[in-house]
Amino acid sequence: MPVRAAAAGAAGGEAEMKPEKRRSNPTKVNLLLDAAIFVAFLLALDPRLTGIAIHEWLSLAAGAAVVVHLLLHWEWIVGVTRRFFGRTSGAARLNYVVDALFFIDLAVIMFSGIMVSQAILPALGLTAPAGSFWRILHSLSADWAVILVAVHTALHWKWIVNAVKRYVLRPIGVARRPEAVQ
């Protein structure tokens, strides 16, 4: 039982004995989600490595994870959308433009991917129209996504370095040298 819950129970009796809900750390959640999206994106970029079925289902899962990523950054999106032509920093504007292009590109990848689907649509009993235009668009938009993911990562480089230091490297260091904490 968490210490806070035990203390509350001792002070307030039976009604407060319930363990307190642990609040998740937003930075940690973002880091984990972003790392998962990045790995999924990298794997999905190479259908010859994963096979078509894994490529499609993994891409769909990554698409859902991107929606969660957007939901987690909703306040920022709304804030910069409102201030885009008003008072906001150049860095925020640049981020916004790159993110908007990335969103459009991901939507094109997902839609063209559905149009040439060989696993998901047949599994649902549907047939994709296919065609060379959709294949080419899927391939070109994936090439653009590589560039955009690189720029998106670079623009958040400081945050990534700080979060990795705090939630990956420091815990590893502490686990290796527990006496340093005491």
Place this chain on the structure above:
Amino acid sequence: MSTLNRTLIILLGALLVAIGVWALSQTAWAVAFADGVIAANQARMDAAYAITAAAGRAGGGYIATAGNLARIIGIAGLVIGMSLLMEQRKKRRPKAAYCKP
């Protein structure tokens, strides 16, 4: 605004992009564009095959993941390097003298 509404807005945005792309796919330009890219790809593949065959090697077996990761790292490195350079320049630039109005 609830999470469901926010999710619907995001999906609506994606749907608008999809409708735009669908409309584009119905034009004559899309067909010409696809044909052009196919012809260019074919020429590039033929050239690559000729080089591989001339070197006496067999093609295929290429895994793109490492190449993609290298591309991402390369482009990200370039952007980070440029931003660091710009930051340094900004620091070096002498500040304009402040005059009290």
